[in-house]
Amino acid sequence: MLFNYKALESSGKRVDGSIEAVSLDVAVGGLQKRNLIIVEIEPAEKESFFARFSIGKGVSNKDVVILSRQMATLFEANVSPLKIFTLLAAETENLVLNRSLNEIVADIQSGSPISKALSKHPLIFSDFYVNMVKSGEETGKLNDAFNYLAEHLDRNYEVISKAKNALIYPAFVVTVFMAVMILMFTVIIPKISTIIVDSGQIVPLYTLVVFGISNFFVNHGFVIIALIVIALFFLVRYIRTSIGAAAWARFKLEIPYIGTLYKKLYLSIIADSMNTMILSGIPMVKAIEVTAAVVGNDVYRDLLNETLLAVKSGSSLSGALSNYREIPSILVQMVKVGEETGELGSIFRTMARFYQRDVINTIDTLVSLIEPVMIVLLGLGVGVLLASVLIPIYEIANSAGL
Numbered sequence: 001m002l003f004n005y006k007a008l009e010s011s012g013k014r015v016d017g018s019i020e021a022v023s024l025d026v027a028v029g030g031l032q033k034r035n036l037i038i039v040e041i042e043p044a045e046k047e048s049f050f051a052r053f054s055i056g057k058g059v060s061n062k063d064v065v066i067l068s069r070q071m072a073t074l075f076e077a078n079v080s081p082l083k084i085f086t087l088l089a090a091e092t093e094n095l096v097l098n099r100s101l102n103e104i105v106a107d108i109q110s111g112s113p114i115s116k117a118l119s120k121h122p123l124i125f126s127d128f129y130v131n132m133v134k135s136g137e138e139t140g141k142l143n144d145a146f147n148y149l150a151e152h153l154d155r156n157y158e159v160i161s162k163a164k165n166a167l168i169y170p171a172f173v174v175t176v177f178m179a180v181m182i183l184m185f186t187v188i189i190p191k192i193s194t195i196i197v198d199s200g201q202i203v204p205l206y207t208l209v210v211f212g213i214s215n216f217f218v219n220h221g222f223v224i225i226a227l228i229v230i231a232l233f234f235l236v237r238y239i240r241t242s243i244g245a246a247a248w249a250r251f252k253l254e255i256p257y258i259g260t261l262y263k264k265l266y267l268s269i270i271a272d273s274m275n276t277m278i279l280s281g282i283p284m285v286k287a288i289e290v291t292a293a294v295v296g297n298d299v300y301r302d303l304l305n306e307t308l309l310a311v312k313s314g315s316s317l318s319g320a321l322s323n324y325r326e327i328p329s330i331l332v333q334m335v336k337v338g339e340e341t342g343e344l345g346s347i348f349r350t351m352a353r354f355y356q357r358d359v360i361n362t363i364d365t366l367v368s369l370i371e372p373v374m375i376v377l378l379g380l381g382v383g384v385l386l387a388s389v390l391i392p393i394y395e396i397a398n399s400a401g402l
Helices: 024-033 061-076 081-091 095-109 114-119 127-139 142-198 205-240 242-254 258-279 284-294 298-312 317-321 329-341 344-399
Strands: 002-008 014-020 037-043
Touching: 002 024, 014 024, 014 095, 024 037, 061 081, 061 142, 081 095, 095 114, 114 127, 127 142, 127 258, 127 284, 142 205, 142 258, 142 344, 205 242, 205 344, 242 258, 242 298, 258 284, 258 298, 258 344, 284 298, 298 317, 317 329, 329 344
Parallel strands: none
Antiparallel strands: 002 014, 002 037
């Protein structure tokens, strides 16, 4: 979320600008770290009616991927960091990213390291991103760091996008089907049921069931909608709690077949993050800590945090990981080989590619299975509904000699 602020520097000079933060308290803390005296601060969305609905309200993963690739190219061309961020700020069309880049330019001009300037924008640049840049600064290989980042983000973006896109088609079809069924049960079937019942013909049991469902939707539809909305409200609130988030994270991993896809996705993120950081010279302990923060699932985050404590206590990484059923034995054995040969970074790179291919193959298989299953189920649903209505109408027509 963006906040606009008015502040004073220690010299008394007035400074106006904006800062991105999770909450107002975080924004205030960020400004105080810059030794600014806050005069006024408020959410940026209040600037105008149109600003609330601006396309530039957020920064997508795709924006960060493109930005990283551009930075890698410019660093390879030996362009100065200040010039790079100035150019990128001028070129970007995303309002949030533009403001953040301009703030980064100001911080770099004041002598701040790039990693520290990036760390002030956690909603755009993750801990993983900042630590990679910091490693590049310490080793004097910023161009390599941004190349690693661009390649890593490209791979993750491709895998995660494919996983999300695979669910769009079935979700769309199911939503349309439910909307059509609700329309049938609340508008069309009530009119047909009146004709059939008034005809005096014997109504089949399955038709009576359909009429009963229709009457229930007509008479209690608003109650059902209200109950669903209330249930979703409390479910979302529960998931936002620490206990609820952990339960939801565990539930996603236990869903048949879908859970396997999630596990492979998180394992690919873990392997790719560890590979990228280890090859960049980031210490093992820091690599595990950052990977835990960016993995995106509470189960694997807690697992990695416990692994971190074990490694700090002297345990090997493979020995610590072997205690968890969420980590496949093949990954544990490969990590053990990497520790013994001193090629742990290369081992993680191999495993990252393996799991990324596995995720893509699993998604393709899932989509190929979903389509015929959905066609059969939707066909059965429509067929039963039409038969329950058309058969009585046919009998009425026969009895009337039509």
